[in-house]
Amino acid sequence: MSIFIFSDTHLTTKFNQRKFDKLADLIKKSNQVIINGDFWEGLVINFDQFLNSRWKELFPLLKEKKAIYIYGNHDDDYFSDDRVFQFCDKAVKEYYLETPKQKYFFTHGQHFLFPKQPLDYKLTPSPIKEEFFHFVQLLIFTIFGPFAYPKKFNDMTIEQRKQLTSMENILICGHTHRPEHRKSLNFIDLGAFNYGYANYMWINNEGNFELKSEKY
Numbered sequence: 001m002s003i004f005i006f007s008d009t010h011l012t013t014k015f016n017q018r019k020f021d022k023l024a025d026l027i028k029k030s031n032q033v034i035i036n037g038d039f040w041e042g043l044v045i046n047f048d049q050f051l052n053s054r055w056k057e058l059f060p061l062l063k064e065k066k067a068i069y070i071y072g073n074h075d076d077d078y079f080s081d082d083r084v085f086q087f088c089d090k091a092v093k094e095y096y097l098e099t100p101k102q103k104y105f106f107t108h109g110q111h112f113l114f115p116k117q118p119l120d121y122k123l124t125p126s127p128i129k130e131e132f133f134h135f136v137q138l139l140i141f142t143i144f145g146p147f148a149y150p151k152k153f154n155d156m157t158i159e160q161r162k163q164l165t166s167m168e169n170i171l172i173c174g175h176t177h178r179p180e181h182r183k184s185l186n187f188i189d190l191g192a193f194n195y196g197y198a199n200y201m202w203i204n205n206e207g208n209f210e211l212k213s214e215k216y
Contacts (some may be wrong), residue, residue: 001031002202003024003031003032003033003034004029004151004200004201004202005202005203006035006186006199007034007036007037007173007175008072008177008190008194009194010041010134010194011039011041011053012045013053020058022059022214023058024061025152027061028061031127032066033065033067034070034097035061035067035088036106036190037073037074037075037108037174038074038075038175039069039072039075040074041074041075042074043074043125043127046125047079047080047081047083055152056086059087062087062088063089065086068092068106069084069087069091070092070093070094070095071091072108072110072174073108073175077093078122093107094106099203101206102170102203102208103170104156104209105164105165105169106172108174108175109173109176109189110175112160113176114152114154137177137194137195141194141196142196144215145197146178146191146192146195146197146199147178149176149177151180153177153178154178154180154189156187161187169186170187171187171188172188172190173190173192174190176189179191179199197214197215198213201210
């Protein structure tokens, strides 16, 4: 068993061959895939546009690996429909995984990480605003790399952490686009798989994990 976990690809109708090749290669090397939110950019395109984009070439690969799809805030379930099962076997808000060595709890993180959104808050599509936002992020990541954003994006207290899931579980999030492993909280932010950087995670057959950050 080898599980490939990533988040925050924010796929649109714009196609990036290098990004596609990196994703496809990692998917093919895995036995299973977990997508931890913001797979596609629902504030820029609609679900039909995504399903008909060139990114659909990833769908058979993801189905072969019985992908678990965790909704984020930019691809929340109200943006899509049952056609999500074209690229996954399960679509959920959170996912629990128990391995021989570790227990993992996956969720995107928008309700407790920066920028924090209330549980009942729904984003409204704003293509021009989001395109500008992603352009600015591309500049930031190009100049400063994947650790450009301050650590405060992932701040949480022990008390807040305990409210989310048991401390024995490793909490795996995305959302902030800043990769980080805080051992004291048993917390990992995967970071974005975007803007020229592949930030992702492997879980091996014993349940141990490895975090990776590479250019593509």
